[in-house]
Amino acid sequence: MEFFIDTANLDQITQARSLGILDGVTTNPSLMAKEGIKGNAAVMEHYRNICQIVGQNVSAEVIATDYEGMLREGLALAALHPAIVVKVPMTRDGVRALTTFSREGIRTNCTLIFSAGQALLAAKAGATYLSPFIGRLDDINSAGIELISQIVQIYRVQGYTTKILAASIRSSLHIVQCAEAGADVVTCPLSAIEGLLHHPLTNQGLAQFLADHARINADS
Numbered sequence: 001m002e003f004f005i006d007t008a009n010l011d012q013i014t015q016a017r018s019l020g021i022l023d024g025v026t027t028n029p030s031l032m033a034k035e036g037i038k039g040n041a042a043v044m045e046h047y048r049n050i051c052q053i054v055g056q057n058v059s060a061e062v063i064a065t066d067y068e069g070m071l072r073e074g075l076a077l078a079a080l081h082p083a084i085v086v087k088v089p090m091t092r093d094g095v096r097a098l099t100t101f102s103r104e105g106i107r108t109n110c111t112l113i114f115s116a117g118q119a120l121l122a123a124k125a126g127a128t129y130l131s132p133f134i135g136r137l138d139d140i141n142s143a144g145i146e147l148i149s150q151i152v153q154i155y156r157v158q159g160y161t162t163k164i165l166a167a168s169i170r171s172s173l174h175i176v177q178c179a180e181a182g183a184d185v186v187t188c189p190l191s192a193i194e195g196l197l198h199h200p201l202t203n204q205g206l207a208q209f210l211a212d213h214a215r216i217n218a219d220s
């Protein structure tokens with residue numbers, strides 16, 4: 001399973017990259033707004049900076065909701081850097097745009113996926129990645145992880161090559177569940193990635209090893 005970080009914060013992207021396990025970045029307009037990025041030129045510059053840090057698989061979302069606008073914005077984003085993946089929402093015009101981008105060889109990430117039917121359409125349209133939002137489903141008392149399992153099964157049976165990119169991750173447990181369910185990629189906050197590092201028995205065991213090492217060296 002590939003690990004992406006779900007942020008537009010350059011420090012967090014750099015920290016995740018320094019772990020050596022980072023395969024990409026996802027952003028969305030809310031994450032860009034959180035960083036205080038204003039105006040088209042600043043947004044484009046910020047994407048360029050992210051691409052320079054991570055070097056691969058950077059999802060950048062179109063804002064337009066009409067087909068022509070999505071194409072125009074998507075082409076401009078794709079021209080920024082070879083790492084860019086054009087993020088397109090699951091709408092009627094979005095599906096049309098995915099089909100066109102796919103024909104043109106432009107990589108895409110179909111976002112805001114909440115059902116297996118939407119996942120089917122995105123795969124038919126040739127999306128490179130599909131982003132089911134599991135945390136937002138959990139938030140409304142619907143098991144997000146079950147949607148991942150269902151899509152994994154459908155894509156396997158049908159032979160679709162669209163990669164399942166589990167998004168809206170809220171915890172380290174979500175990451176493990178996504179791996180179990182067969183997601184191709186998981187995009188998560190830095191805290192959820194770092195949460196995978198910890199176990200009290202690891203800390204306890206390491207403290208014991210270091211203490212024994214110190215005792216033996218003190219004895220000799």
Ligand code: E4P
Nearest residue numbers: 006026028131136167168169
């Ligand atoms: C990623 O592509 C999504 O935009 C993101 O994971 C949404 O997460 P949220 O539900 O925490 O906003």
